[in-house]
Amino acid sequence: MRMNRRAALAGGAAAAIVGTGVAGAQTPVRIRKGAGGLTAASEDVAAFGEAVRIMKRRRDALSWERQTQIHHRASQHNNGLFLPWHRHQLAHFERIVAKLTGHDAFAMPYWDWQEHRFLPEWMCDRDSPLYERExxxxxxxxxxxAARWAESPYTAKLASDGFETFCGKLPEGAGMVEGYGHNHIHQLIGGAMRHPRTSARDPMFWLHHSNVDRVWATWHRNRGKDLYPADWTALTVGGFVDAEGRDVADLPVGGTLETRPLGYDYDRLYPFPVFNVIEQGPPGATRRIPMGGQSWTLRADAARGGRISLTLPDDAVARMREADDTLMIAGEGAVAYARETALEDRSLEIRMTSGSRERTLGSSPTFVHIPEPGDGHHGHRGPYVLPFRFGEEVLNLLAASEGPAAVTVFAEDLAPELARADARAAWIELKLTLTETRWA
Known part of the structure; x- marks a missing residue:
């Protein structure tokens, strides 16, 4: 089946012509739609399946294997280039699908696992080219x-996160959207999706990253427009091929901030904008006014093995134990592990412990890019770094326990049957700020 190039744009896609920012061409704005509202007969689904068939038969720059290798060799993970790199890859891939199928309005569906809790049926049809047996x-x-990792309260906060918290750090360090909203889907789908070197082989990769990109588009609308550092927007990402199979020169990160100049938009943005608990104070009070406070910057290096702990200052713990609802707590930290194959198929479990009690501060399966000679990376040589944070939710733990309190991290083996050596912890850092406030 070859689609009619002159078919009307599906789903109300805009007819305006804009620059794509990916290959210098012009294209109508394509509208990405939710996978849960589509069927196997939907135009975008049919075009995606047809393109996969075509690409798996090819042995050139437009082959399915080439797309897998692009992600394996050039993709950015666990750093602040994760979002712009994947936005460019997906935009180029959409144009390749449109070129190969003749469906000029093709837009990659997005799969929102919170709204549509199961894989789309048309991705699970064993007779479909979109099915992946691994x-x-x-x-x-x-x-x-309802699966493991899905209910984490530490997922990105789309209405309040700052730039590095959301997008990540350079040279190494995942943002919340990558560490907690992205990694676990790769691990739960499993098979090829578990590792960067193979994940783009599964068609679900593209639907998942379309939704990750939609999360960024939502944060950008809420928070991002004035938060991007100039030195970050001046960086470039690369490794892509265009719809003709030609290598694309490195592209500026600053050209990825808006979706419409890249030729696409979303039918609607992410419907879960914030995970914060609404503040509740005395009757008639609506907000807390800061009155002053104290901060501690802490770091511990690992001695050996896969577990590492950081003990909180005694005076900070004592103040938190006597706290009422006027004390604001902000703990922002990160933990690092050696970037090596022993870290693959692990889950980094971050806990606050005190006495015999504990509370999770984050849980994230690893998605580790192990560099190889010839990889198109300017980073990925340092450790694998995962952020974590906490607030007033730790007060109940501290109030019900005695003695020192610590943040402890260990790398749970998700494949214990392999009896592998421990992953190697490197360091843990934490900035803890206690702010005295009054309600007004």
């Missing part, structure tokens, strides 16, 4: 919104 057992009936 997925986790039982994934076709898995409720992703």
């Amino acid at each position: 997925r986790a057992r039982g994934v076709e009936t898995l409720d992703f919104a």
